[in-house]
């Protein structure tokens with residue numbers, strides 16, 4: 001695990017990348033939120049984020065997150081960004097403030113029931129595989145209307161917007177197409193269903209600039225903040 005000093009220096013660099021990208025896209029710097037991704041890093045990763053004034057962390061597995069959550073639950077908000085199996089939905093609802101990785105109707109319905117049982121309203125994003133990458137989870141673009149209708153009808157879920165992960169590819173044009181695809185999809189769904197769907201969670205260490213240019217409101221960054229994942 002890197003030192004807190006090294007983390008702060010990394011954070012400064014990431015913030016400068018965000019500033020530059022926002023400038024280039026003629027966007028306000030505070031229109032993009034930075035979500036530090038603490039997955040596969042030790043407990044201290046959460047502490048570093050909180051100490052630096054970041055208000056949420058992203059984790060991709062319920063099991064791993066539960067240890068960190070037990071230690072630091074009140075310090076930050078918790079966002080689930082990795083694929084969730086329906087049988088872990090109850091634990092996820094108990095722990096996370098938002099689930100970004102809602103990628104099937106089955107999971108959607110299960111989360112709604114668990115949120116009802118827990119007596120809470122759960123914020124979610126719908127994950128769309130806009131890059132049609134066979135290795136990525138998410139609804140296909142064609143499935144998104146039904147997904148959104150189901151989510152809106154789910155009484156205990158609150159849909160904040162959409163999330164995507166670009167296909168693993170060195171070509172930034174591939175990421176760009178996938179991010180622009182998510183933004184266009186959001187614009188269409190938002191107009192058709194008269195819903196704000198303000199959150200567009202897209203962009204990571206390698207492609208955050210193209211994501212910001214395409215309209216990202218939240219970038220999820222691990223490596224650029226914490227270095228290579230260890231666990």
Ligand SMILES: *Cc1c(COP(=O)(O)O)cnc(C)c1O
Nearest residue numbers: 037060081204205220221222223
């Ligand atoms: C791991 C992960 C990230 C962070 O990736 P980096 O390339 O390390 O910034 C972002 N989003 C999701 C869904 C992830 O699983």
